[in-house]
Amino acid sequence: MNTNKRCLLLAAFTLISMTSVVAQTTYDLGSILTQNQIHALGAMKTFTVDNGVFRIISNSPGIGGNVINDQGRVGRCDAEIVISGIPTDQAKKSLDPYQSTITSVKVYDSLKIVSVHFSTVSDAAKARNELSNLLTGATITLPIIFALPKAR
Amino acid sequence: MARMIRLAVAMLFSSVLVSCGGGSGSGGSTSACSEDGPYACMSGATEPLYTYQWALNAVMSYFSSFSNVSDGATDLNVETVHTQGIKGQGVNVLVLDDGLEINHIDLKANINTSMTWNFQTNSADPTPADGANAHGTNVAGIIGAVQNGIGVMGVAPRVTLGGARYISLPKGVTPNTIEAYGGASWSKNADIFNASYGSDEIFPQSYDQNSANGNTALQNFPNLRNGKGAIMVRAAGNGYQREVNAEFKFGYYCPQFSFNGTNFSIDSCSNPSYDTETLELPVVVAAAANAKGYKSSYSSAGSVVWITGLGGELTSTGKYGEAGSAATENGPLIYSTDLMGCDRGYSTFATSLDDNPQFMKGGTSINLQSNSGCNFDQMNGTSAATPTVTGVVALMLSANPSLGWRDIRDILRKTARPINMDYGNQDNRNHQVNLTLDPTLSDDISPVLVDGSASARIDYGWQINAAGNKYSNWYGFGLVDAKAAVAMAQTYSAYKSTALIVPGWSAGVSMGTVKYGQVKNLGTFMVSSDTPVDMIQVRLNASQAGADICMGSVGVFLKSPQGTVSILNEPYNLFYGQDSPNANDARNGGKITTQSNFVLGSYAFYGESSKGSWTVYAVSGTPLVRNSCQVDPKMNVDYRIYGAQ
Numbered sequence: 001m002n003t004n005k006r007c008l009l010l011a012a013f014t015l016i017s018m019t020s021v022v023a024q025t026t027y028d029l030g031s032i033l034t035q036n037q038i039h040a041l042g043a044m045k046t047f048t049v050d051n052g053v054f055r056i057i058s059n060s061p062g063i064g065g066n067v068i069n070d071q072g073r074v075g076r077c078d079a080e081i082v083i084s085g086i087p088t089d090q091a092k093k094s095l096d097p098y099q100s101t102i103t104s105v106k107v108y109d110s111l112k113i114v115s116v117h118f119s120t121v122s123d124a125a126k127a128r129n130e131l132s133n134l135l136t137g138a139t140i141t142l143p144i145i146f147a148l149p150k151a152r
Numbered sequence: 153m154a155r156m157i158r159l160a161v162a163m164l165f166s167s168v169l170v171s172c173g174g175g176s177g178s179g180g181s182t183s184a185c186s187e188d189g190p191y192a193c194m195s196g197a198t199e200p201l202y203t204y205q206w207a208l209n210a211v212m213s214y215f216s217s218f219s220n221v222s223d224g225a226t227d228l229n230v231e232t233v234h235t236q237g238i239k240g241q242g243v244n245v246l247v248l249d250d251g252l253e254i255n256h257i258d259l260k261a262n263i264n265t266s267m268t269w270n271f272q273t274n275s276a277d278p279t280p281a282d283g284a285n286a287h288g289t290n291v292a293g294i295i296g297a298v299q300n301g302i303g304v305m306g307v308a309p310r311v312t313l314g315g316a317r318y319i320s321l322p323k324g325v326t327p328n329t330i331e332a333y334g335g336a337s338w339s340k341n342a343d344i345f346n347a348s349y350g351s352d353e354i355f356p357q358s359y360d361q362n363s364a365n366g367n368t369a370l371q372n373f374p375n376l377r378n379g380k381g382a383i384m385v386r387a388a389g390n391g392y393q394r395e396v397n398a399e400f401k402f403g404y405y406c407p408q409f410s411f412n413g414t415n416f417s418i419d420s421c422s423n424p425s426y427d428t429e430t431l432e433l434p435v436v437v438a439a440a441a442n443a444k445g446y447k448s449s450y451s452s453a454g455s456v457v458w459i460t461g462l463g464g465e466l467t468s469t470g471k472y473g474e475a476g477s478a479a480t481e482n483g484p485l486i487y488s489t490d491l492m493g494c495d496r497g498y499s500t501f502a503t504s505l506d507d508n509p510q511f512m513k514g515g516t517s518i519n520l521q522s523n524s525g526c527n528f529d530q531m532n533g534t535s536a537a538t539p540t541v542t543g544v545v546a547l548m549l550s551a552n553p554s555l556g557w558r559d560i561r562d563i564l565r566k567t568a569r570p571i572n573m574d575y576g577n578q579d580n581r582n583h584q585v586n587l588t589l590d591p592t593l594s595d596d597i598s599p600v601l602v603d604g605s606a607s608a609r610i611d612y613g614w615q616i617n618a619a620g621n622k623y624s625n626w627y628g629f630g631l632v633d634a635k636a637a638v639a640m641a642q643t644y645s646a647y648k649s650t651a652l653i654v655p656g657w658s659a660g661v662s663m664g665t666v667k668y669g670q671v672k673n674l675g676t677f678m679v680s681s682d683t684p685v686d687m688i689q690v691r692l693n694a695s696q697a698g699a700d701i702c703m704g705s706v707g708v709f710l711k712s713p714q715g716t717v718s719i720l721n722e723p724y725n726l727f728y729g730q731d732s733p734n735a736n737d738a739r740n741g742g743k744i745t746t747q748s749n750f751v752l753g754s755y756a757f758y759g760e761s762s763k764g765s766w767t768v769y770a771v772s773g774t775p776l777v778r779n780s781c782q783v784d785p786k787m788n789v790d791y792r793i794y795g796a797q
Contacts (some may be wrong), residue, residue, distance in 0.1 A: 006528050030353060030355070031356075031738065032245055032355065032738060032740070037618050050358065050360060050672065051360075051693075051746070051747050051749070052358070052749075055745065069358070069747065070745055070746075070747045071335050071743070071745060071748075072356075073355065076326065078326075080365075082330070082365050082368045083369070083555055084368055084372055108331075108334075108335035109334050110334055110335060110374045110375065110376060111330065111333070111334050111340075111369055111372040111373075111375050111376070112342035112372055113330060113335065113368065113369065113372055114771045115330060115365075121654055122341075135582070139368065139371070139654070141365065141367075143368075145363040146358070147351045147353050147357065148321075148326070148351075148358065149347075149349040149350055149427075149429075150319060150320070150349055150350070150351070150352060150389075151249065151250055151287045151319055151320060151348065151349050151535060152349055152350055152352075152387035152389055152532050152534050152535040152538075
């Protein structure tokens with residue numbers, strides 16, 4: 001392979017990479033990706049919560065990232081689970097097995113809610129599904145935001 | 153100087169009224185005045201712009217002599233509450249909005265800076281840097297502008313105000329909703345959360361365990377106020393005839409219905425329940441009425457509306473908003489506080505007189521005479537109606553701080569005034585709609601749903617349910633009434649449990665076939681428990697993968713065991729789409745899949761027994777060809793019922 005060809009391939013690869021990065025960072029919350037756009041994203045990790053299957057299109061460790069639902073709609077998941085409906089002490093104690101993947105825990109005593117951030121969206125989804133089976137009476141959500149409110 | 157003289161005259165006038173034992177407009181005793189200070193038990197007549205605040209006193213208002221835009225009677229019925237000295241003392245209101253100018257001359261005295269936050273700057277000062285973000289400052293003034301002889305007066309002029317810059321944030325800045333909704337030190341002491349915002353989405357939203365965390369926080373509102381529970385008052389939306397989606401850069405008019413050569417707009421393009429947070433019980437959804445005493449032209453209608461506040465009409469021109477006619481969507485708006493100065497806010501040197509009165513435009517003679525610093529303005533929308541309701545709730549809690557969140561809802565409901573009682577028979581709303589492409593109205597006015605029929609009524613106007621409660625998708629239980637609500641709060645003793653148990657979903661109808669262009673009985677579900685209904689919700693999913701359902705065409709009607717029919721979703725709604733859309737219009741007919749969990753709710757059955765057979769109908773228009781909707785898709789309908797306590 002000559003130098004020019006290598007340069008051309010490198011440039012093409014860079015362009016593809018840049019396009020991919022730009023695509024991942026510029027999708028608007030709530031927009032629906034076309035099949036071509038989804039195909040261009042390549043293989044994606046998936047997770048299931050209740051009857052919903054989501055694909056992870058970007059993820060920054062400790063921050064979360066963007067996901068798409070079964071219709072290709074873009075949502076934001078902060079790799080956070082929210083536990084309510086049980087005493088906050090009980091909720092905190094239930095987190096012991098997950099300490100290695102938890103980045104922060106916040107207790108909102110006024111609302112009796114515990115918010116837990118994980119390293120990755122996948123870690124959060126796994127913990128959410130396991131804890132849902134373990135904590136009777138608790139409501140455990142993995143918030144995925146598809147829209148932000150607007151002034152009326 | 154002139155303002156000082158006006159103030160002195162106004163104070164003298166109010167003093168005379170007080171000493172006579174009456175307030176302007178509605179009368180009322182002040183013999184038991186418990187308020188202190190220079191404005192004790194005085195009405196808002198002490199404020200120079202009070203005459204333009206028709207929502208506080210319509211009969212004495214400047215607008216009362218302009219019969220095209222005002223009936224001279226429609227207001228919050230609040231003045232006698234003020235002249236009793238009940239002005240919101242001891243009540244904390246949090247305004248979650250695009251910001252709040254905490255040093256505003258007519259707000260500052262009521263601001264508690266330990267109840268403020270800015271999610272853009274992560275600081276305690278919510279004052280917006282961008283002069284276009286005046287929405288929250290307006291909202292705050294409607295609730296609690298100070299009675300001080302300057303500008304305007306709020307509905308609850310001695311309330312304690314907090315606020316956050318929470319919406320209209322730069323792209324990529326996501327606020328922490330749990331912190332805003334009572335989780336943070338600055339929000340946890342709020343008694344009332346004012347939410348003059350909402351989600352106006354072009355696709356059906358999923359409501360389930362995985363939605364935004366605002367729903368979780370709202371379900372836990374009963375924990376606030378030391379267990380008495382807080383409420384959120386939330387705007388129903390402004391999408392009755394059209395929806396302007398700034399984010400997706402298109403404006404959309406819903407289909408109109410042709411009859412004898414004239415088009416009629418008889419359904420609500422947007423539905424408040426498309427904003428999933430309206431489905432939580434501690435959220436009081438507020439619609440808007442105008443100064444003529446009927447629905448503001450823009451106010452979204454739907455079966456989760458609880459109450460109606462005052463928001464004025466769509467366009468306001470003339471000197472102060474007196475020009476034009478309400479019949480053509482003109483009239484006065486709600487006067488309030490604006491970002492200070494003529495270079496910020498809604499009242500500026502650059503304000504257009506095409507759709508604003510001279511009062512709003514800096515430098516006009518009227519502006520120089522009444523609003524020379526451009527510190528005040530007027531605002532409309534369900535955004536403006538919402539704080540009028542919030543203000544009334546503040547007065548109720550000031551009169552009786554022991555009220556729990558359910559008590560607040562209950563008093564608002566029981567004291568609301570049904571208005572515009574015959575609207576269901578006006579403008580051909582009582583005609584059936586032919587469920588075709590380019591829909592028309594038929595001559596048939598029967599309200600009965602007939603399985604297989606190609607036409608049906610899509611507006612029932614006011615209804616009285618089997619429990620004797622009047623309900624309307626336009627007005628909820630009616631127009632808020634401050635005097636009656638405060639009076640009931642003062643004598644209230646039937647305190648309700650504040651616990652909120654979110655019921656699980658039950659399987660209702662499985663594999664019901666939707667027939668586009670027809671009325672279709674999807675099936676029934678039996679409820680064995682005998683509980684008075686508060687809200688019923690249905691959760692909709694396609695039954696089969698790959699056979700999506702176009703909810704833009706599908707109306708969802710629910711019939712109770714007692715025979716009341718509620719329209720939870722109208723056909724030809726916001727999701728429907730149009731044949732030649734704007735390039736930015738990505739709507740697909742509102743397709744839902746097997747995973748969508750699209751939820752709708754209704755308060756129309758309030759107080760009826762849950763026991764018996766409930767029937768679900770799909771009243772479906774004919775979808776646009778371009779949306780490629782599957783023929784005869786099957787729908788699963790789950791349900792859950794919140795009991796009234």
